Amino acid sequence: MLALILEQSLNGLQYGLMLFLLAAGLTLVFGIMDLINLAHGSLYMIGAFLAAAFSHYFQNFFVVLVLAIAATALLGAVLEKVLYQHLRRMTHLSQVLATFALILIANESMTMVFGAQPVMIGMPESLSGSVSLLGDELQYPVYRLLIIAVGIAVAIGLYVLVNKTRLGMWIRAGASNPTMAATMGIRIKPLFTFVFALGAALCALAGALLGPLLAVSTGMGESILIPAFEVIVIGGIGSMRGAFVGALLVGMIDTLGRLVMTSAFKFFAVSGAATLGATLASMLVSLLMVGILFFRPRGLFPARG
Amino acid sequence: MAPRLIPAHRPETPLTAGLPGPWTAIAIAIVLAAYPLLMRELGEDFYITLGSRVLILALAASALNLALGYGGMISLGHAAFLGAGAYTVAALAGQGINSAWIAVPAAVAIAGLAAFLVGAVSLRTKGVYFIMITLAFAQLFYYLAVSLPVFGGDDGLQLTERSNVPGIKLENDLAFYYFVLFTAGLAFVLLYRLVSSRFGRALLAIRENERRVAAVGYPVFRLKLMAFTLSGGLAGLAGALLANLSMGVTPHTLAWQQSGLLMVMVVIGGSGYFWGGITGAAIFLLLEEAVSTHTEHWNLVLGVLLLIIVMVAPNGVMSLRERVISQFRRKSTQ
Numbered sequence: 001m002l003a004l005i006l007e008q009s010l011n012g013l014q015y016g017l018m019l020f021l022l023a024a025g026l027t028l029v030f031g032i033m034d035l036i037n038l039a040h041g042s043l044y045m046i047g048a049f050l051a052a053a054f055s056h057y058f059q060n061f062f063v064v065l066v067l068a069i070a071a072t073a074l075l076g077a078v079l080e081k082v083l084y085q086h087l088r089r090m091t092h093l094s095q096v097l098a099t100f101a102l103i104l105i106a107n108e109s110m111t112m113v114f115g116a117q118p119v120m121i122g123m124p125e126s127l128s129g130s131v132s133l134l135g136d137e138l139q140y141p142v143y144r145l146l147i148i149a150v151g152i153a154v155a156i157g158l159y160v161l162v163n164k165t166r167l168g169m170w171i172r173a174g175a176s177n178p179t180m181a182a183t184m185g186i187r188i189k190p191l192f193t194f195v196f197a198l199g200a201a202l203c204a205l206a207g208a209l210l211g212p213l214l215a216v217s218t219g220m221g222e223s224i225l226i227p228a229f230e231v232i233v234i235g236g237i238g239s240m241r242g243a244f245v246g247a248l249l250v251g252m253i254d255t256l257g258r259l260v261m262t263s264a265f266k267f268f269a270v271s272g273a274a275t276l277g278a279t280l281a282s283m284l285v286s287l288l289m290v291g292i293l294f295f296r297p298r299g300l301f302p303a304r305g
Numbered sequence: 306m307a308p309r310l311i312p313a314h315r316p317e318t319p320l321t322a323g324l325p326g327p328w329t330a331i332a333i334a335i336v337l338a339a340y341p342l343l344m345r346e347l348g349e350d351f352y353i354t355l356g357s358r359v360l361i362l363a364l365a366a367s368a369l370n371l372a373l374g375y376g377g378m379i380s381l382g383h384a385a386f387l388g389a390g391a392y393t394v395a396a397l398a399g400q401g402i403n404s405a406w407i408a409v410p411a412a413v414a415i416a417g418l419a420a421f422l423v424g425a426v427s428l429r430t431k432g433v434y435f436i437m438i439t440l441a442f443a444q445l446f447y448y449l450a451v452s453l454p455v456f457g458g459d460d461g462l463q464l465t466e467r468s469n470v471p472g473i474k475l476e477n478d479l480a481f482y483y484f485v486l487f488t489a490g491l492a493f494v495l496l497y498r499l500v501s502s503r504f505g506r507a508l509l510a511i512r513e514n515e516r517r518v519a520a521v522g523y524p525v526f527r528l529k530l531m532a533f534t535l536s537g538g539l540a541g542l543a544g545a546l547l548a549n550l551s552m553g554v555t556p557h558t559l560a561w562q563q564s565g566l567l568m569v570m571v572v573i574g575g576s577g578y579f580w581g582g583i584t585g586a587a588i589f590l591l592l593e594e595a596v597s598t599h600t601e602h603w604n605l606v607l608g609v610l611l612l613i614i615v616m617v618a619p620n621g622v623m624s625l626r627e628r629v630i631s632q633f634r635r636k637s638t639q
Contacts, residue, residue: 107604112602283452
């Protein structure tokens with residue numbers, strides 16, 4: 001039992017950290033550019049597809065990862081220059097629609113290029129083993145531990161970037177008041193492009209890392225987009241700290257909720273306990289968000305006063 | 306007749322509710338009534354069903370338009386209410402209750418109740434939070450439909466026959482079209498009365514400046530909640546008709562993409578214009594039909610078109626008329 005709980009907790013941590021990679025980009029883009037980007041999940045999907053494509057040409061997983069991240073970041077920068085710069089000045093409704101259009105375009109073009117069948121990314125040989133935890137009671141895959149380590153490293157990196165560097169100071173200034181920041185001499189346009197590209201890079205990192213665990217398919221963007229949005233809404237849109245806390249909360253509740261519900265249903269001998277538990281756990285996250293917004297309409301850590 | 310609204314002077318937010326004159330409405334009603342007879346003459350029965358579909362989604366889009374266009378509430382969860390209506394009809398039919406007199410009002414009531422509950426919580430939030438919380442609620446309904454065995458899981462529920470209306474056999478596509486036209490027509494009259502009433506004008510005022518309306522003494526929250534509930538109820542009516550049209554309902558009706566598509570229809574037509582939802586749904590469905598015969602990549606075409614619309618005409622097709630008129634005026638004064 002203890003082994004199962006530990007395993008599921010680690011899975012929850014891993015899912016939460018991957019959610020954080022998406023939510024961090026989403027919350028940065030929203031906080032600093034005042035832009036709702038529904039297509040953020042599509043960048044994650046594109047990152048995963050690019051990783052799958054590169055893995056045909058390169059054996060080294062690290063090279064594949066770096067290439068996918070660089071390509072997606074470049075795509076993000078181009079998108080920002082061509083489209084998002086204009087969207088920034090439009091209404092929220094227009095932003096929702098335009099980025100919804102981008103989702104349709106991204107999904108359809110990925111289907112056209114890679115086909116409707118899910119694509120697999122091979123797990124790197126050296127990472128496919130597992131380690132013993134709790135004195136041989138639990139065999140946990142090394143690869144998942146690696147994902148957790150990368151997630152934590154990125155979280156620390158982002159913390160240092162946003163709070164301890166000059167660039168981070170600009171980002172925070174831009175987030176709290178873009179006009180004032182521009183007047184004080186911060187070159188706001190390149191900053192926006194950088195932030196957007198950074199968000200895209202984080203998406204690609206998550207997509208490429210999860211590629212070997214999941215099948216890479218066109219629906220994957222949307223299936224993580226909604227939890228990622230729930231994360232930033234729970235945490236408070238624009239707040240990095242909120243995104244981190246929210247992501248871990250959502251990851252844990254989703255994974256442990258599934259465990260608890262499934263075992264409860266099994267205990268009461270309800271048919272189809274596994275699927276029922278999974279969907280009810282997803283509902284739990286939505287309910288959490290609704291509950292938090294009911295008491296704190298601006299999320300746990302409101303970014304702007 | 307209710308007074309026509311005064312044209313706005315701020316081009317970005319048309320305060321002209323785009324209300325139709327009586328003759329336009331009568332002309333459109335005649336065209337819609339004659340349409341299936343013409344199609345029957347031409348032997349194109351398929352287009353009668355397509356006509357029913359357009360009318361039903363026009364109703365759904367207009368319902369969303371009440372909240373989105375008139376009330377300024379950007380709801381990304383209206384598919385939930387559409388689905389609530391559809392599931393009510395299908396679930397009642399599963400219990401052997403087939404009478405339209407029970408099923409349709411029940412669908413409206415359930416969807417309205419759902420909208421009331423969702424609105425009561427969501428309307429406390431603003432801006433992006435509102436968009437996201439409506440989306441989250443819609444996901445709740447979606448998961449509920451998928452996971453509860455009563456609702457048939459992924460397969461949804463099937464109808465063995467359409468709802469019973471005494472004296473009419475709805476299994477006949479022509480009769481069903483007229484049933485839809487009549488029901489949707491009543492709903493459009495109701496919508497017209499709503500948006501041209503004091504309530505409608507207060508709603509517009511809230512959209513333009515909520516704080517000011519609150520300061521003048523209107524109960525802003527209550528008005529918005531009322532509009533949201535009505536909007537949900539009408540979407541439920543559309544859902545009830547949709548379940549009858551497609552002889553069943555699947556969780557796909559509740560998916561968040563469906564909410565997005567409803568929003569797309571409203572914006573293509575013109576949010577905040579009376580004909581906006583109707584025009585948008587018609588353009589959307591006819592275009593989908595035309596494009597799908599040539600290519601299977603309809604979503605790609607739609608995505609590109611949508612981007613162009615958002616960039617070029619964010620106020621939709623109905624705003625083009627005003628734009629053209631103002632162009633002419635400018636030329637004639639020069």
